[in-house]
Structure formats: C-alpha cells, structure tokens
Amino acid sequence: MSQFEDKHLDFVLKHYQEGKFDTRKAISRFNEAHGIRPKPRRNVLVMMSGFAAAAAAAVLLGVFIFRNIEDSRWTEYETLAYAGSFTLPDGSEVALSPNSTLRYREDGKRMVKMSGKVFFDVARDETRPFEVRTDGAFVRVLGTEFQVNDGSQDGTETVRVYVSDGKVLFAKNGRSEGIVLTKDMGACLEKGGDMPVADAGQDINSIAWNRGSFIFDDTPLKEVLDCLSEYYKVSFAATDLDKRLSGEFYNDDLDLIISLIESALDVTIIKK
C-alpha cells in the first residue's frame, strides 16, 4: 500500500470534526489530571521530594526544575529540553520555552524576572501592574498576552517583545521612557541600546512554539521558510521563493508541513 484508499478516507470523513483528537490538548489534560505541573514548595525537605517527583515526571513532560532561592521572596522555575506552562499566584498564565527560567515573588507583588523566551497571559488587574524584568529591560502591563525573549538562547542578547493582545510598555531598565506596544506589534532592544525600536521581524509565528501552529497569510515562500528554519533549526533550499502561501499548519511534524507546502505551491523544497 503506497497510498490511502477510499475506505480510509470514507471512514475518516464520516467522523471528522475540526479540533477533535487534538494530541496537544490531550497531553495537557493528562498532565493536569496527574499533577505533572509541580507546585512551588517552601522548605528544604519538601523541596527534595518535589525534586524527586519532578525527576519521576521527567519522562513525561516539560518539567520544571524548581528551586528555592536564598531570598525567600522569590520562587524559580526552569525548563530544560521541553516547554512548560503554569499559573502564577495572581492567576496569570506563563509558558516557558525550553531552556528558560522564571522567578516570581512570593509576597504577592506582580513582578517576575526571567531569562530565555517566555509567553505571558496576564490576569487583568488595573490597580496592580504586572512587571517582567530581564537583565536589560522591563515590560509593564495591565492585562494582556505577550512574549519576552531576552536573547540568551540565541546569544544575541537582544531583548525581543511581541504582543499578541492588549498593550504593554517596553523600556530599558532604569528608564521611564519606552515604547508602547499593542496587538500584533513587536519591538527589540539591542544590548547597549537605550530605547527599544519597532521590529517587523516578529509576528504571530514568533509564538508558534506556544500556540502549536504556524499561521501564514499570503506570505512569500521565502519568509515561510525563514520562519520554519528559525523554529526547527534546519536550512532549506527551494524553487520559486516568490510564491505565496496561506493557511495554518500544526508545528508537530516538519515533514508533513513541507510536503503540504510543496503540493500547495507546486514547488520543491530541500532540507539542507
């Protein structure tokens, strides 16, 4: 059998519903049901058992290494090879990409420190702004969804912020003036710079790792491949780089995405 047959397609079509059998959702339901998300612990003894539990769960999912920091006002999470998400005490949701850390305050102050790349969905509370700090910059918000990438994973040390919903202020540490970003806007602050500048290089696919899919809308093939190349760390060569692509692609199977693009645009794409 080198091809599916009518009987396969007929059966699938009879039952097909959009969004059904969603593997990613099933995995997160499973993890939630089994308490895979570690809870912050306070004392050393519990921390040890927390660590043992995390080690046991390491076979399962993006596990946070949880650490008690000497300064007891802060709790730290760290992701290794997998992304992971959890809810902060104020109800805000955060998703850490692999190799990221996040510290939050135990005293209820809405301030976090981070490194790596983290996506935030901040619980709205206009009386208490939510603040994200990296080594070089900070972002202050009321309630919104955005991502901060401090550049430590790619070694550029350029802090990149992308807002998917709402409004944030992005500024260099120690400065009160910054740039205000709203929905679908990105900006970056280079190392040594004083003022973040608008950055068209970030778009909705900057948060593909968290959303689980890429979205293209009349996007030139060259940009599509740049986006996939950055995400999967693979280089591509292709014919007809000017052709344009629209559609949403799940990010869990690169080969499938490539073959779909090849037949949609009638091009040949080679992984290098």
Add this chain to the structure above:
Amino acid sequence: MFEDLFRYNFRPLCLYALHYVQDADVAEDLVQECFTTLWEKLQEGTEIANRRAYLYMTVRNRCLDRLRRKGIATESLKPYDTYGIIDDDDAEERSQTEARLWTAIDSLPPKCREAFLLNKRDGLKYEEVAREMGISENTVRNQISKALKLLKDGAVKIYMFFFG
C-alpha cells in the same frame, strides 16, 4: 519517553477505537483513560515491554466492554468501517493511515478544507457549497481537487515517514 508514546499513538488509537464505538467523543475519552491506566501501571513499577501493543490491547478491551454494557450481542462486537465489518488486525493497521489522513485534513488551508468537508462529508453538491461559501462553483471544484491532491501527496509522505 511517555510523552512521545502519547504524541505518536494518541490519534491512531482514537481512530482504532472509533472503528468499534463509532463516536468520536467516546473514543477520545476511552483512549485518554487507557493512557492513564498505562501510566499508573508504570508508576507502580510494572514492566511492560511493548507499550504500544499494550495500549492497543487495552483500548480494544475497553471498547468491547462498553459495547457489551450497551447490550450489543457478542457476535456483533466487531470493528466496522463505512462498508461493514472489518477484522481486528485490519482496524489496528488502518488506524495509522487514518490518523495521518485526519492530520492532513486538519492541515488543509481553511477555505479548501471547508469546501472539501461540505462536499465530501456533508454531501452538499458543488452548487450548494458555492452558495454556502459565497464563491463560484468553479472555485469550489478547484478547492476540492486541490484538497484531494494535498491529502494524497501528504499521505504518501506520511507513509514513507512511518514505514519507509
């Protein structure tokens, strides 16, 4: 890795269960429960050499239990497709192809998928699909043939990926 086991087998197992229970919600819940059962066994320290085979077996048993509870006669406890009864092994083998086909439909461009589903799943004529979507009949025809081509090409690649 347990998550990889989940990632690669969740959808095929759902399709497998669907051949028995014929209801996507039931199939999905049942498969999720089977992963839980396996997880608990492993947590207890039970050695399970072929986890994938174990999952297929538990899914099948649960499907049969469910059908029995619904009062289905023993001789009818069989997997079905749209043409009639198929065998257990066949259902297992097909679940891979069908899961990838399901994924390929998910990945179709939205308009293309909509036209394809309205016509092939819901049985609307080209003319009716055109009216429903506010596009020309010719565009409908193009979208549907594009969908079929994408699925065919996608499924070939998928097949090579799995067995090649």
